[in-house]
Amino acid sequence: LHHMIQYICPSGQTRSAGRANALTVAPTGYLWGDAVVKGVPVPARDPNHERGGRHVDTSLPPAGRLAGLRGRHYLTDIDYTREELEDLLRLAVNLKALWRRRRLTPFFPGHHVALIFEAASTRTRVSFENGFAELGGTSVYLRPGEIHLPGRETIADTARTLAQYNSAIVIRAKKNETVDELARWSPVPVVNAMDGDRHPCQSMSDALTILEHAGTLQGVTFAYIGDAAHPCNSLATTLTKLGLHVRIGNAPGYEIKPELVKLAEQYAAESGGSFLLTNDPLEAIAGADFIYTDCWWWTGQEAEYEDRVRAFKPFQVNPELWSHTKPGARFMHCLPAMRGEEVVDEIADGPMSIIFPQAQNRLHFQKALLLALIGLDELPADPELAEIARAVVA
Numbered sequence: 001l002h003h004m005i006q007y008i009c010p011s012g013q014t015r016s017a018g019r020a021n022a023l024t025v026a027p028t029g030y031l032w033g034d035a036v037v038k039g040v041p042v043p044a045r046d047p048n049h050e051r052g053g054r055h056v057d058t059s060l061p062p063a064g065r066l067a068g069l070r071g072r073h074y075l076t077d078i079d080y081t082r083e084e085l086e087d088l089l090r091l092a093v094n095l096k097a098l099w100r101r102r103r104l105t106p107f108f109p110g111h112h113v114a115l116i117f118e119a120a121s122t123r124t125r126v127s128f129e130n131g132f133a134e135l136g137g138t139s140v141y142l143r144p145g146e147i148h149l150p151g152r153e154t155i156a157d158t159a160r161t162l163a164q165y166n167s168a169i170v171i172r173a174k175k176n177e178t179v180d181e182l183a184r185w186s187p188v189p190v191v192n193a194m195d196g197d198r199h200p201c202q203s204m205s206d207a208l209t210i211l212e213h214a215g216t217l218q219g220v221t222f223a224y225i226g227d228a229a230h231p232c233n234s235l236a237t238t239l240t241k242l243g244l245h246v247r248i249g250n251a252p253g254y255e256i257k258p259e260l261v262k263l264a265e266q267y268a269a270e271s272g273g274s275f276l277l278t279n280d281p282l283e284a285i286a287g288a289d290f291i292y293t294d295c296w297w298w299t300g301q302e303a304e305y306e307d308r309v310r311a312f313k314p315f316q317v318n319p320e321l322w323s324h325t326k327p328g329a330r331f332m333h334c335l336p337a338m339r340g341e342e343v344v345d346e347i348a349d350g351p352m353s354i355i356f357p358q359a360q361n362r363l364h365f366q367k368a369l370l371l372a373l374i375g376l377d378e379l380p381a382d383p384e385l386a387e388i389a390r391a392v393v394a
Helices: 065-069 082-101 123-134 155-162 176-185 200-214 230-241 258-271 281-285 302-315 355-374 383-389
Strands: 112-117 138-142 168-172 190-192 221-226 245-250 274-278 290-293 330-333
Touching (some): 065 082, 065 355, 082 200, 082 230, 112 123, 123 168, 123 355, 168 355, 176 190, 200 230, 200 290, 200 330, 221 230, 221 302, 230 245, 245 258, 245 281, 330 355
Parallel strands (some): 112 138, 112 168, 221 290
16 A cells, blocks of 8 residues: 655655655744744745645555564564564554544454553553554553552562453553563563653654654654653664664763663664764754654652753753754654743744644554554454555464
8 A cells, every 4th residue: 555644854855755845944934824933943834745745655564574573572672673663664654544534443353452550641541542442442541559560469460360351461660670570471462651761652653753754764864852761762772773863962961871872873883874972952953854852850850850950951942942953854742841841832832843743643653563463363354454454464
């Protein structure tokens, strides 16, 4: 299947897949429709975007190729090859195209997924719960105090018990060890919905968003500025593995771990991308097609609040910093946003921002992930479902 994706090429450069959409910057004020953002360079409205943008090859993987993912856990992108990650993105693109025509795509009638959340969640919980409902299944939301984990029952017993009723287990945990231990004992797929320092569902959903807006991943320049938190860590490895030029700008003393730097550099060398770690936010964003940030502090770090705000203040995404970006650059944020801290309203709500379409893509990637990991025994009778299912049925 080949589907049309609406996108705006952030660099304005011609891509090999087809004609680029030219972007222009208005000489004063910078216009997007009727909106004016003073002193902030943003792209003028591209008429080609309204007509559907450029064709992008989003054909499904060959029949049966995703069948090899059935039964696997998804704890980190590091466990997956570049080809496997790209195949998951292609599946997500096709599921999203079908979603635009019909919300209910019942691949999994009678299936259930357990959602264990030790920490608060808006986007992750809702996108998993609604996504599996759209796939025809049901989910059970489990939080501390409602089940015997942690404390009264072992992780091993919890995993083996939940597997009796569910086709997969999705977990957001405070510690990596909890997720890893659950996967060690679970006979059904375990999906990491964020743990102590990893967020692989977020990074792959973000790759889907970049693909939609750039029309490609190879050679795109991506900048992350701010704290080396969960998304930063996963983005560094996911995107370098997929061939992007990744620039991480962290405040001194808050840098990404050396072992992740080494991995990102290795993946970049293998994929044709590149990796840069810097303490200079302007160096990180120079020439970047996408600029991304995240909260400067998270639950449990309240005592560090003043120190963190002081350290990260030069990394705030505001009109002055945005004036150093290339024309057509896009702003991304995994949310929730602490407005007035890591980003200001003029950027988060400005025409350069794609944060809410970015949030929606959590739904589409996670549906693709669950479809591949749970798998199917046979092709559905519905022709539209069968076309997609061929990629996951052995």
